[in-house]
Amino acid sequence: MDRSTIWLWLSLHFGAGAEIYSKLITYFEDEQNIYDCDDADVARIGWLHDSQKSKLLDKNLDHAEEIIEWCEENEVQIIAYSDDNYPKSLRELEDFPPILYCKGELPDFDNELSISLVGTRGMTTYGQKIAFELGYTLSRGGAITVSGMARGIDTSVAVGTINALGTTVAVLGCGIDVVYPRENASLMNKIIESGAVITEYPPHTPPNSWNFPIRNRIISGISNGTVVVEAPEHSGALITARRAIKQRKLLFAVPGPARTHSSAGTNLLIREDGAKLTNDAIDIFEEFLEDYSHKIDLKKAKQRPKFSINALKLAAPGPNKSHFYDSHRKNVKASRAHMKKFEEQIDDNATDDSEENDVDTSNFSQEELKVFNAMKKRQAYSIDELVALTGLSVGDVMSVACTLQINGCVSELPGGKIVKD
Numbered sequence: 288m289d290r291s292t293i294w295l296w297l298s299l300h301f302g303a304g305a306e307i308y309s310k311l312i313t314y315f316e317d318e319q320n321i322y323d324c325d326d327a328d329v330a331r332i333g334w335l336h337d338s339q340k341s342k343l344l345d346k347n348l349d350h351a352e353e354i355i356e357w358c359e360e361n362e363v364q365i366i367a368y369s370d371d372n373y374p375k376s377l378r379e380l381e382d383f384p385p386i387l388y389c390k391g392e393l394p395d396f397d398n399e400l401s402i403s404l405v406g407t408r409g410m411t412t413y414g415q416k417i418a419f420e421l422g423y424t425l426s427r428g429g430a431i432t433v434s435g436m437a438r439g440i441d442t443s444v445a446v447g448t449i450n451a452l453g454t455t456v457a458v459l460g461c462g463i464d465v466v467y468p469r470e471n472a473s474l475m476n477k478i479i480e481s482g483a484v485i486t487e488y489p490p491h492t493p494p495n496s497w498n499f500p501i502r503n504r505i506i507s508g509i510s511n512g513t514v515v516v517e518a519p520e521h522s523g524a525l526i527t528a529r530r531a532i533k534q535r536k537l538l539f540a541v542p543g544p545a546r547t548h549s550s551a552g553t554n555l556l557i558r559e560d561g562a563k564l565t566n567d568a569i570d571i572f573e574e575f576l577e578d579y580s581h582k583i584d585l586k587k588a589k590q591r592p593k594f595s596i597n598a599l600k601l602a603a604p605g606p607n608k609s610h611f612y613d614s615h616r617k618n619v620k621a622s623r624a625h626m627k628k629f630e631e632q633i634d635d636n637a638t639d640d641s642e643e644n645d646v647d648t649s650n651f652s653q654e655e656l657k658v659f660n661a662m663k664k665r666q667a668y669s670i671d672e673l674v675a676l677t678g679l680s681v682g683d684v685m686s687v688a689c690t691l692q693i694n695g696c697v698s699e700l701p702g703g704k705i706v707k708d
Contacts, residue, residue, distance in 0.1 A: 291367035293318045294385045295351040300342040303487050304501035304685045306382045307339065308368070318369060322346065336674065357490055363463050364389040366485075380508050380534065382685075384487035388463040391483035394431050394454055396509055400579040401456075402571060403433040403510035403531075405503075405524040406440030406517045411549050414517030417541050418443035420591055421514065424568035426453025428588025429579075431482070433458065433510050435502065436475065438468050440516045440524075449477050450592065458505045459486035460498035467494040497652075497687060503527040504534075511575060512537035514565060518552035525552050532560065537574055539565040646696050654679060658687045659696060659707075667704035 297318075301307050314332065315321045321343070329340040358365050366373050366387040374396040377383050387393075394401070402425055406414060422432050422444035432448045434441040436457035448455040457478050459467070463486050466472045478484055487505065488498060506527055507513045513531040515538075518524040531538050540562035543550020556562035565571060568588045576583060648656060654677075661676040662668055668676075673684045688705050691697040697705050 288319065288322065290318050290369040291365055291386075292348065292351055292355065293322045294367040294369060295354060295365065296348055297321065298385045298487070299350055299354075299489065300345070301339070302683070303384065303498070304382055304504070308383060308385045309381050310334065312368075354489055358388065361464070361490075362390070363490070364393070366393065374509055376510075377505065377508050380504065382504060383508075384505060387485050387487060388490070389483050389485045390463055391479035391481075393483045393485065394456065396431075399431050400429065400575055400582050401431040401433055401510045402512050402514060403506045403527075404440065404444040404514045404516055405434065405506065405527045406515060406553075407519060407522050407524060407549065408437055408439035409549070410439040410443070410517055413543070414440060414541075414549065415443050418516045419447040421516065421541075421568060421571075422447025422453075422455070423451040423592045424588050424590070425571065426451035426455070427584070427590055428568050428572055429582045429584050430568075430572075431456065433506055435460065435499070435506055436467075436471055436478065436484070438471075442471060442474060444516075445474060445478055447592070449474075449481055452481075454482040456482045456509070457484045458502055458509070459484060459488070460502040461494040462486065462488050462490045462492035464490050465493060499523065500526050501685070504530045507531035507536055508534055510536065512539060512571065514539040514541070514571065515553050515556055515562065516541045517543060517549055519548055520551040520555060522552045525556065528556055528560065528562065538562040539571055541565050652687075654683055654687050655691060658684060659691060662697070662705070662707050664707050667700055667706045669704050673705065 297308065297311070311321050312318065315324065324343055326344065329335060329343050332340075335343070355365065357363075366389055368378060368383060368385050372393060373387070376396060404418060404421060406418060410418070418440045425432055426448045432444055432453065432455045434444045434455070434457060436442065436445060436459065441457075445455050445457065455478055457475070459465070461467050463484065466475060475484060485505075487502070492498070500523060503523065503526055507530045510531075513528060513536055515524050515528050528538055528540075538556065538560065540553040540556040542557060542564055543553055545554070553562075557564050563570065563574070569585060572583050572585060572588055646659075648659065651659065657677040657679060658673055661673060670684055670688070673679075673688070677684065679687070688697065688699075696708060698708055700706055
């Protein structure tokens with residue numbers, strides 16, 4: 288059996304962000320052995336929950352084969368953990384994505400310098416200008432840029448890269464055929480032309496709020512360094528930053544004016560988390576000169592754009608040009624009204640910046656309520672303990688924990704345990 292099919296089968300069973308994939312491949316040594324395991328094999332694995340055992344014993348490949356067929360028809364590449372072009376930096380993660388869906392041409396991350404840039408959706412003019420210039424100058428200097436294609440900082444970085452004729456990669460928190468946000472449809476096509484759009488989520492997956500903090504580990508994991516351009520104190524970009532620290536990647540932050548709400552998070556990273564204060568691309572490149580001197584061109588990196596981002600417009604597809612995403616929007620399960628609600632509520636790299644301490648659970652999902660209500664104040668819980676208390680899967684608990692964390696409801700302690708704030 289094709290190894291990619293097995294990894295796809297596994298990903299559909301256990302979802303995004305779970306560490307079970309690394310545990311399984313360590314235990315069984317080969318993906319074929321994982322698929323071939325029987326009742327006796329899974330019974331010997333003490334760390335598997337009953338629901339996980341049932342999933343491993345479900346050998347039905349129909350859904351996986353349907354997705355493979357859909358991807359072939361729509362020119363979407365499936366890159367599995369076992370494939371040669373799967374990035375080594377992601378393979379080293381404990382919670383590596385078993386599958387990447389790719390539209391465009393995935394750069395050679397193993398041999399190129401890649402820098403991820405993240406920040407708030409509600410950027411200021413200052414943040415917009417810096418993000419655009421960094422996207423432009425990093426690309427001119429020889430780096431690949433990576434972002435999440437969200438509104439705000441992500442969009443400005445991608446536009447700067449494209450206008451420098453550089454390569455950029457967007458990591459989505461939804462299916463490869465879902466345009467989110469909708470106004471970035473033309474930008475998405477431009478990104479595909481200059482690089483790639485990738486996601487670990489199967490086609491037609493809507494942009495659920497819990498997808499984005501899980502997605503962020505790929506943004507930092509696929510990059511040599513992460514730059515936080517502009518972010519409030521309770522921004523999801525800080526989650527990405529701390530993912531980068533955990534992954535032992537270099538962290539950079541652009542300082543903002545003192546006591547400015549929009550830069551409170553970036554200033555905090557510099558003050559407390561050891562992020563390197565960054566004013567321009569040169570500050571970033573000098574950290575990589577030893578390993579990437581053959582890739583970096585400091586002279587070009589100093590050439591700032593002679594035009595303003597506000598003067599730039601991305602050309603929309605012509606009337607005779609097929610638009611991949613529009614043609615498949617009918618397949619997306621979320622209705623237009625539902626998508627609009629997501630767009631109003633979700634911020635890929637920023638969260639509610641309110642300073643209120645009381646937790647309003649009225650908008651919590653059923654899973655979020657289960658986890659939050661299972662936790663006692665001032666008591667730390669491991670992911671496995673929360674799985675046992677709630678009956679949810681490991682992936683679901685991790686997703687909920689990330690969402691609760693970026694909303695300021697819980698905190699992660701050293702060692703990975705979760706505690707109510």
